[in-house]
Amino acid sequence: MSKAAEIDIVSVSKVYGSTTAVHSISLKIPSGSYCCFLGPSGCGKTSTLRMIAGHESISSGDIRLGNTVVTDFPPAKRGTAMMFQSYALFPHLDLIDNVAFSLKMKGVEKEERRAKALDMLKLMQMEPYANRRPAQLSGGQQQRVALARALITDPEALLLDEPLSALDPFLKIRMRAELKKLQKTLGITFVHVTHSQEEAMALADIIVIMNDGKIEQAASPREVFERPATAFVARFMGDHNVLTGRTVESADGTVTLEVAEGQTFKVAGSSEPGVPIDIGIRTDRVRLADASDKTLGFNGVVSNIEYRGSSVKITVIGAGSDDFTVIATDADYFAKPVSVGDAVSLSWGLEDAVLLGRMAA
Numbered sequence: 071m072s073k074a075a076e077i078d079i080v081s082v083s084k085v086y087g088s089t090t091a092v093h094s095i096s097l098k099i100p101s102g103s104y105c106c107f108l109g110p111s112g113c114g115k116t117s118t119l120r121m122i123a124g125h126e127s128i129s130s131g132d133i134r135l136g137n138t139v140v141t142d143f144p145p146a147k148r149g150t151a152m153m154f155q156s157y158a159l160f161p162h163l164d165l166i167d168n169v170a171f172s173l174k175m176k177g178v179e180k181e182e183r184r185a186k187a188l189d190m191l192k193l194m195q196m197e198p199y200a201n202r203r204p205a206q207l208s209g210g211q212q213q214r215v216a217l218a219r220a221l222i223t224d225p226e227a228l229l230l231d232e233p234l235s236a237l238d239p240f241l242k243i244r245m246r247a248e249l250k251k252l253q254k255t256l257g258i259t260f261v262h263v264t265h266s267q268e269e270a271m272a273l274a275d276i277i278v279i280m281n282d283g284k285i286e287q288a289a290s291p292r293e294v295f296e297r298p299a300t301a302f303v304a305r306f307m308g309d310h311n312v313l314t315g316r317t318v319e320s321a322d323g324t325v326t327l328e329v330a331e332g333q334t335f336k337v338a339g340s341s342e343p344g345v346p347i348d349i350g351i352r353t354d355r356v357r358l359a360d361a362s363d364k365t366l367g368f369n370g371v372v373s374n375i376e377y378r379g380s381s382v383k384i385t386v387i388g389a390g391s392d393d394f395t396v397i398a399t400d401a402d403y404f405a406k407p408v409s410v411g412d413a414v415s416l417s418w419g420l421e422d423a424v425l426l427g428r429m430a431a
């Protein structure tokens with residue numbers, strides 16, 4: 071197998087007519103890492119992936135793979151391989167010829183390309199099916215063939231566009247584990263586009279969260295979860311309550327923020343007084359208990375309760391929010407259950423609230 075390459079995206083934009091799909095993004099994807107691009111529909115993930123692959127021209131900026139600027143290279147000359155969402159297998163060819171196709175295009179002689187295709191099918195545990203056609207395979211098996219076909223060119227980076235979206239939920243989780251194992255075995259850089267937070271958290275060394283053609287945060291899953299950089303990330307990842315307010319005081323590394331009239335919260339950090347600001351409060355760290363320090367909690371009214379098995383989701387109205395979420399463990403909840411309409415006191419620790427940065431305009 072080839073060695074892995076770092077992918078360096080430098081001020082890259084993509085403009086389609088009057089739509090700017092990607093706004094001057096910069097990012098270094100370390101060699102040999104598993105990188106997931108995550109974001110809502112239309113945020114520019116696929117356009118970015120296709121620009122790395124060379125299937126889409128770059129409107130401005132540059133992309134480097136290792137030491138080579140590949141901006142103007144055709145896809146086959148970049149050292150990348152792409153696996154498409156639909157797998158794009160040829161229905162009339164058997165698996166060996168499907169996998170060997172790109173080598174045929176390069177003029178590799180028949181025996182050599184078939185031997186290499188068989189090696190790739192072996193790697194994907196698909197050798198016993200080598201003479202079948204794609205229609206005679208399950209979805210998961212077709213995906214393995216598509217992977218074998220992408221990997222036969224010995225790419226330095228494998229680019230995957232929503233690779234798991236065509237699979238049923240059970241197979242999705244199994245293939246997810248296989249993708250991760252494959253990436254570790256091969257040691258090459260994987261760039262994977264998904265709109266699933268869970269998928270990105272499970273797979274990635276680095277998650278790149280995009281919104282409206284820009285990168286909101288690029289960091290490890292743990293950092294994204296514990297330190298969301300922006301209100302968008304905190305909301306999109308769905309594990310924080312986001313409250314918006316105005317700084318009333320900033321001293322000794324702590325900001326005091328007014329979120330509703332007479333309701334102030336403390337959070338670690340610093341900010342100019344008067345500035346509007348967002349804070350994120352971990353849903354799983356809020357306790358149904360009175361806070362000793364009232365700036366680390368509030369009194370509210372329960373508006374909804376959802377049982378989730380190992381946890382219970384409690385929605386509370388208060389502190390200027392009508393859907394403040396508390397995730398309690400089932401044990402904690404059933405030790406002291408509450409009902410819709412109950413008045414509750416919520417509290418959290420200073421370390422469970424984070425100051426969320428604002429996007430540069």
Ligand SMILES: Nc1ncnc2c1ncn2[C@@H]1O[C@H](COP(=O)(O)OP(=O)(O)OP(=O)(O)O)[C@@H](O)[C@H]1O
Pocket residue numbers: 086087089090091109110111112113114115116117118265
């Ligand atoms: N060929 C095109 N011509 C014009 N506009 C395009 C084209 N391809 C994408 N766009 C627009 O660019 C923006 C980003 O699209 P892109 O496919 O990169 O987003 P995405 O994050 O991958 O979305 P999805 O998850 O829905 O695939 C969207 O507004 C889309 O409508």
